[in-house]
Amino acid sequence: MKILFSSALLILCMALPGFVQAQTAQITGTVLDSTSRSPVVGAYVAVSRNTPDAKPEYVTTDVNGKFLVTGLSKESYRVKVSYLSYKDSERVIKILDDVQNTGTFLLSEAISNLKEVKVIGQVAATEQKGDTTQFNAAAYKTNPDATTEDLIQKMPGITVINGTVTAHGETVNKVLVDGKPFFGDDAALTLKSLPAEIVDKIEVFDKLSDQSAFTGFDDGTGQKTINIVTKANRRVGQFGKVYAGYGLDDRYQAGGNMSFFNKNQRISIIGLTNNINVQNFSNQDLLGVSGSSGGGGGARGGAGGAGGASSNFLVGNQSGLTGTNSFGLNYANKFGEKVDVTGSYFFNRTSNNNFQNTNQDYYGKQLYKESNTSGSTNTNHRLNFRVEYAIDKKNMLIFTPRLSFQNNQSGTVKDGFTSLSNGSAVNSTATDQSNKNHGYNFTNDLLFRHSFDKKGRTLSFNLNTQINDKSGNGQLYSKNQYFTNLEMPGDTIDQRNYTSSNALSLGGNLVYTEPISSTGQLQFNYGLTVSNSNSDKETYNNVLPDGSSYTQLDSLLSNSFDNRYTTNRAGIGYRYRKNNWSGNVGIDFQNTGLYSQQLSPINEKVDHTFTNFLPNLMLTYRSKSGTQFRTFFRSSTNQPSISQLQNVVDNSNPLSLTAGNPNLKQEYRNTMNMRYSIAGANHPYSLNAMIFVTQTNNAIVNSTLIAQQPTTLPSGIVLEQGAKLTAPINMDGSWNARTLIAYGKPISKIKLNVNLTSGFNYVRAPGMINNVSNFSNTYAYSQGLVLSSNISEKLDFTASYSGNYNVVRNSIQPTLNNNYFTSSITGRVNWIFGKGFLFQSDVNNQSYRGLGAGYNQNFTLWNASFGKKFLKNNAGELKLTVFDILKQNNSIARNVTETYVQDVTSRVLTQYAMLTFTYTLRNFGKMPTNNNSERRRDFDGMGGGFPGGGGGRPGGGGPGSF
Template identity: 45%
Template sequence: MQYIRFTIVSLFFLVTSQLLAQQVEVKGRVADQGDKSPLIGANILLINVADSTLRFGVVADTAGAFTIKSVPTATYRLFISFVGYTAYDQRLNLRRTAPDLGIISLKPDAQLLKDVVVKGVAERVAQKGDTTVYNASAFKTNRDATAQDLIEKMPNITIENGQVKAQGENVQKVTVDGREFFGDDATLALKNLPAEVVDKIQVFDRLSDQSQFTGFDDGQTVKTINVVTRSDRNNGQFGKIYAGYGTDDRYMVGGSTNYFKKDTRISVIGMSNNVNQQNFASEDLLGVLGGSGGGGPGGGNRGGGGNRGGGGNNGGGGNFGGGNSAGNFLSGQQGGINKTNAIGLNYSDNWGKKWKVSGSYFFNDASNNNLSQLARTFFSTEGPGQLYNEDYFSSNNNKNHRLNARLEYTINSKNSLIITPRISFQGNTAYSSLLGANSINALRISQTETEKESKNNGFNFGNSILWRHRFGKIGRTLTVGLTTSANDRSGESLLNSVVNYYTRKTADSLQITDQRTDTKSDGYTISSNISLTENVGRGGQLQLNYTPSFTKNYSDRKTYNYNQSTSEYSTPDLRLSNEFDNTYITNRIGGSYRLRIQKTMVTAEVNYQNAQLSGKQNYPLEFSINRSFNNILPSAMINYRGADGKSFRFNYRTGTNAPSISQLQNVVDNSNPLFLRTGNPDLKQEYNHNTSLRYGVTNPKTARSFFINLNGSFTQNNISTATYIAARDTVVGGFPLNRGSQFTQPVNVNGNWNVRSFITYGLPVTSLKSNLNFNIGTGYTRTIGLINNIQNTSNTHSINGGLVLSSNISEQLDFTVSVNGNYNTVSNSLQPSLDGTYYYQNSNFKLNWLTKAGFFVNTNLNHTFYTGLGQDFNLNFTLWNAAVGYKFLKKQAGELKLSTFDVLGQNNSISRTVTETYIEDLQTRVLQRYYMLTFTYTLRNFR
C-alpha cells in the first residue's frame, strides 16, 4: 500500500514538474508602425491552435509593453488589436525558451490613411483608443523651451494659475516613457524637461495598478501626461545651469541635468533664489499656505467655505485671481515674496529581468513674507450686512524632505508585486500679525490687534503593497492590496491679542489675551482590498471585491494663560483645551460586471458598506460618541472607442467621506478673537454622488480636435457651517461674544450641488502658420449654510471662455497670444441686496525671437482687468516682463541675458471668494520691478 502511495505521489510531482518546465513567458511591445509611439491599451490574445478554449490575454501598458506568463509550450495564433489599426494575426510556435517578440508594429487602418495630409497640414493630434496623442514635431517652439512651453501650444491643454489641465481636467501625474518622474508633481516634471527631447505627448486616464491588471475601473483614475522621448534624444546627457544677480539684491542660481542610457534614467535639479521661483508641490508645505502664523488672512476662519463659490474656470468653483504671473520668469504658487532653496533627484532603472525600480528625493527650504488686505461682507439675518476689513502680515519658513519610490517585482510567471512607499518630514516656524475691524453702516463695532508665533513639526508615511496573481484560465485573476499610512504632528504657539468693542465711536470694553497652546496629533490608517475576476459568457467578466479599512486619529490641544505672579504660561484654560480620539472603521463588499460589445465597454457595480464612527473626549470632560452608517454604493461606466477618432465616456460613482478629527473636536479656536470656531462631535459622514460625461473627436486629416466635458456632484449630509453673528453681547459655548463677533461650527446640511461644463476646439491656421484653440465653460454651484439658525442658500452662475493663438513658424520666431474671461453672477437667499456680478479678464502676449547671429528678444505682456469687486479692488493693470540677450559658444550653448521684471511697475494680485456665509476680496503682496543679468549654459550631449 505504501509502495502504491509512493508511486502515485512520485508520478504526480513528475508530471507537475514536466508541465511547469514546459511553460514559457511571452513578451513584446506594441507600437505605431510610423512613429513607433506605444499603443497604450492594445489587446493581446494567444489562442491555442489545437484547443481554441485555451486562451491567454493581456493589455499593453503605458509603454506599449506586454507580458503573458505561464503559457504551455504549443502552437498558437497571436492576435493584437487596437482601435483605428489593422489587426495583427501571426502563427507562433512556442518552445521551451521564453520568446521576446520585440516591437510589433501595427498599421493604421487604410480608411484613416486616406488623404491624411491635406494642403501640407502635418498630423498634430490623433485619438488612439482612450489616449490622445500629440505629435511634438508639429508644434514649433523656441530652442530653449521646456515641455510645459510645448504643451501650452497643444489643443485642449491649458495652464491655469500654474495648474496643468487637459480636456478640462487637472493633470495629476506626468510620466516619461511610461516611467515615474518626480512622483506626482506634474509641474516639476514638465518645467525640467526640454521640449527638444519630446517626440509625443500622450494624454489619458491612468488606471490604478489593480485596475490595469483586472481591467475594472475602480474609480482611482488620474489624468496623466506621458512624455515619449525622441529616439535620438533618450541616450545621453542634457540639462542647463544658470546664475543671475539683479537690483534690490535679487538673485537666482540653479540648474538641472539628466542622464539617460537605455533603461537607466537619472535626473538632478536644484535652485536657490528670492524671485518667487518655486518648484515644489503644496504637499511639501506644512502650515505655510494660508499664513500659518495666524491662520491666514481672516484669522483662520474661512467660515468653512474654503475656496467654494467664486468664479474660476471650474464653472462656479473656487476663487479667481491674477497678477504675479511672470511667464518665462516662473512665479510661484504662494503670494508674497518667497526665498527658495531646493534640490531634487529622480532615478529609474530595470534591475535584471524581474525588477523595475523608480524613486525620487526632494528637499526644499522655503521662506515667505506676505502683506495682504482683505474686505469681507457677511450675509446677515438682521439689517445690512456686516463688513470685516483686515491688514495682515506673515513671515514663515518651511523645510521639507520628501521621498517616493516604486518597486515592481515579477516573482514568477504568475505572480507579481508592486510596492510604493512614501515618506516626508516637515518643519515650520511662523510669525503673523493682523489688524482687523468689524463695522455696520460704516460704524466700527469691534477691532482686534493680534500677534501669533508658532513652531510645528510633521511626519507622514505611506505605503502600498499590491500582489497580483493570474490563474491558468484566461480572465481569472486575484489581487490583494494592503495600504498603510501614518502621520504625526506637534507644535506650540504664542497668541497675544487686544480687542476693543465699541457702542458708539469710542471703545467701552477691552479684552486682552496672552496664551500659549501646545498641540499634538497623530493617526494611522490600514486598509486592504481583495479582488477576484472571472470571465462570464462571451465578452463578459465578473469581479468580486472586499475592502476593509481602519482609521484611528488622536488630537491633544492644551492652552495655558499667562500667569503674572509666576511670569509663566501656567494657568490652564479649559475652554480652549481638549483631548480627543476617534476611530473610523469601514467594511465594503460588492461586485461588478463588465461587458464588451464591439467598440463599447459597459461596467456596472454595486457595493454595500458598513461604517462605524466612534470618538471619545478625555479632557476636560469625558464623553463618547458612537454611530453606525449603512450605505449602498452603486456605480456605472460606459466607454466607447471608435475607429474614426471619436470617443465617449460616461461615469457615475458614489462614495462616503468621514468628518476629520478637527471637525469633530469640540474645542474653541480663538486665533482671531472676533471669529471663534469649534468642532462638532455630532457630525455624520457625507454621501457623495459624482457623474461625468466626456465626448471627443480628433480628425488627423484636418488636424482638428473637439472635446466636451460635463461634470456634476451632489452631496447628502454635506459638512457645511453654522455661523452665529452676535447682534448684541452674549455668551456662546462659555465664551463672551460681543456684538459683531462670530462663532462658527461645522454642521451637516442637504442641498449642496454643482454642475459644470467645458468645451474646447482646436484647429491649425495655415495662413498664419499657427494653431488656434477655443474653450468655453459654464457652471453653477449651490451651497447651503446656517446664519443665526436661518438657512442661507448661496448660488453662483459662471460662464468663462478663452482662445489661444500660438505660432508654428520656427525655432527662431515663437509667439503666443491668449485671452481668457470669466463672468459670474452671485445671489443668496438671506440678503438679496448683496447679489451682484463680477468679471475677470486676462490677456497675454508672449514673444521669443532669435536672430541667426545669436541675438534674441523675449517679452511677456500680461494685462489683467477686474470689475464688480469691492471698493479699491477693481483694478486694471499690466505686467510686462522683457529681456534681451546673446547666445554664444559652440552650438550657442552659452547665453547672457539682461531682463526686467514688471517694466511698468504695475504688478498686483487680486482674488475673490464666495461662500455660503460671506463674499471676500483679497489683495496680496507681489514682487515689484527689478533688473537682472543672467548667464545660462545648456548641456546637449546625445549619442
C-alpha cells in the same frame, strides 16, 4: 435620490447589451526592440486593406509597446510599423476572429543615424487612442530652449496657470516620463525639468490605480495624468542646463537641472535658489502644520480664493515675496527581467513675507476688514519610492512607500475691524501671533497580483498604511475693543498653546475577477479599513504682567479628542467589452462605524453607524475614426477629518473664532461625468466636451454665528457683540456642475494653432448664518482663445484671451447679489535672430470689475529680455531681463463662500532688472547594445485587459484577452 440613481443604473444595465450590436473586428499587437526586447513607445503603425492605393489608418504604440486598431472587417490587411532610428517592419495579416493578434513586431536599429526623417503620409497632431488623447510633438514648433511646459501649452485643452496643470478642465495630478514616475507627483516640476526637444508625444488620460488597471474595473480613484513619451534617439545621453543671475535690489537666481539617460537607467538632478518668487514644490509639502494652531471648521470655497494659512505652501498660490532653496534627485532603473525601480528625493526650504488687505461681506449682516503682515519659513523633505517585482509570469508585487518631513515657523501681525452695513463700528482687534510646527507623514501601498491560467481570472490584494504625526506650539497676544459693550469695552489675550495629533490607518482590499464569456467578466471585491486618530490642544494664560508665567490652563480652549473609523465594503461588478463598446456596472454595500470620544475638559462620546449602497456605472464608445464618448457615474462617501470633529475653539483671531463639531456625519456624493472627443488623422481638428456634476447629501459646510450681543457659548466662552464663531455642520442641497468645450485646429496657411475653450460652472453652496439657512449660487461663464505660432523654431509667439463673468446669488439678502467680471489678455514672443541674438517679451493685462470698493483694477505686467547666444552650438547665453517695466504688478483674488464674499489684495514683486548666464548641455548618443537584461516582461494575461484594453495608459488595461 438614492432610489432615483439606482433605478437609472438598473435601466442602463438592462439596456447595455442593446448597445453592442453590429460589431466589427480589430487588430492588436506589440512592438519591441529586437535587441533589448523592451517596448518601442510611440511607434507609428499604419494599417490598410491589402489592396492597391488603399488609404492607411495610423495609430501609435503605448508605453507597453502595444497597439490597437478597431472598426475593421474580416479580410486581409497590411500592417507597417516605423519609428525613428529603426528599420521598418511590415507584414500582411488576415483577420479570422473578432480580435486578431498580429503577434510581436521586432524592430532593429537602422545602420546610420538619421539627421532628418521624412514621414510618408500625414499623421494627425492629435489622436484618440482608446481612452487616451495623444498629441504628436512634431506638429507643434517651439524654440530650441523651450521646456515641455512651453510645448504642452500649445496643445488644445491643456493649460499651466500659476504652477497648476489642467487638461480638459481637470487638474493634472501626475506626470509620467515613458510611463514611469518622475519627481513623485509634482507635475509642474517635471514639465519644467524636461526640454521640449526630447518629447515625441504627450498622452493625456485618466490613470487608474494599480489594482484597477490590473482588473480593468474602474474604482473611481483614477487621476488625470500626462505621460511624456520621449524620442527613441533621446533616451541615451546627458542633457540639462545651469544658470545664474543677479540684479537690482539684490535680486538673484541660480540653479539648473541635469539628466543622465541610458535607456532604462535614468538619473535626474535639479536645484535652485532665488528670491524672485520662483517656486517648484507640490501639495505633498503640506502636512497640515503650516501655521494653524488647531481646531477649524470645514470651509468651502467658491470662485477664485485666497485660502487659509496652508495655501501659502501650495504651488502657484503663495503670494507676497518668497525666497526658495530646493534640491531634487530622481532615479529609475530596471534590474534584470523582474525588478523595476523608481524613486525620488526632494528638499525644499522657502521663506515668505507678505502683506494683505482683506474685505469680507457676511451677506449684509456685517462687514469685516483686515490688514495683516506675515512671515513664514517652511522646510520639507520628501521621498517617493516604487518597486515592481515580477515573481514569475503569474505573480507580481508592487511596493509604493512615500515619506515626508516638515518644519514650519510663522508669524502674523493683524489689525481687524468689524462694522455694520450702515458703517457703525462694532469691534476691533490688534493681534500678534506666532507658531512653530513639525511633523511627518508616511504612506505605503503593497499590491499583490495573481493571474490564473484562464485568461481574465485574477486575484489581487492591496494593503495600504498611512501614519502621520504632527506637533507644535504657538503664542497669541491680542488687544481687542468692543465699542457697544459698556461693561467690558475691551480685553487683552496673552496665551501659549501646545498641539499634537497623530493618526494611523490600515486598510486592505481583495478583488477577484472571473470571465463568464468571451466579452463579459465579473468582479467580486471586499475591503476593510480601520483608522484611529487623536488630537490634543492645551492652552495656557499668562498670569504675570511681565509675560514670564504661562501656567494657568484655559480649559475652555483646551481639548483632548480620540476618533476611530471602521469601514467594511463589499461589492459585485460586471464588465463588458466588444469592439467599439465597453462598460462596467456594479454596486457596493458599505457599513461605516464612527466612534469619537472627547476626554477633556469633559468626557463625551459619539457613536454612529452609517449604511450605504454605492452604485457605479461606466459606458464607453470608441470609433475607429477617433470619436469617443464616455459616461461615468459613481456614488461615494467622505468622512469628516479629526480637525472638523474636534470640539475645541481656535481663537487665533479673537473676532473670528472657529471650532469643530463631533456630531458630523459622513458626506454622501453622487458624481456623473460625460465626455465626448474627436481626434485623429481623419479629422482636421480636435474637440473635447465635458460635463461634470456632483451632488452631495449631508455636505460638510460652515455655520457662522454672529453675536448680536455678548453671548455665552455652550463651551462657556463669551462671544462678544460682532464676533463670529464658525463651525462645520451637515446640510443637503450642495451641487457643483461644470461644462467645458475645447476646440483646437491648426491653420497651415498662416502657420498658427488655434485653441478655443468655453465653459460654464455652477456652484450651489449651502450654509448657515445665525441659524438661518443660506444658499449661495455662483454662475461662472468663461471663454478662452489661444493663438500659438507654428512658424519656425526661431520665432515662437503666443497670444491668448481669457474672460470670466461671474453671477452670485444668495437666498438671505437678494439685494446684495453681485456680478463681477475678470479678464486676462496675454502676449508672449521668443525670437532668435541674426548671429545668435534673442529677444523675449511677455505682456499680461488683468482686469477686475464688480468687486468691492477699492478692489476693481486694470493693470498690465510687462517683462522683456534681450540676450546673445555664444559658445559651440550656442550652448552659452547671456541675457538681460527687466521685470514689470510699467511698474503696475498687482494681486487680487475673490472668494465666494456660503457665508461671506471675500476680496483680498496681496503684496507682489515689483520692478527689477537681472543679468543671467545660462549654459545648456545636449549630448545624445546612439543606443548601446545590451543583450543581458532588457527583455520585456510578458505576463500571461497581465497588462492587456480586453483586447487593446487600456488604450495608451501606462500600465493600463486589465487581466488578459478572453
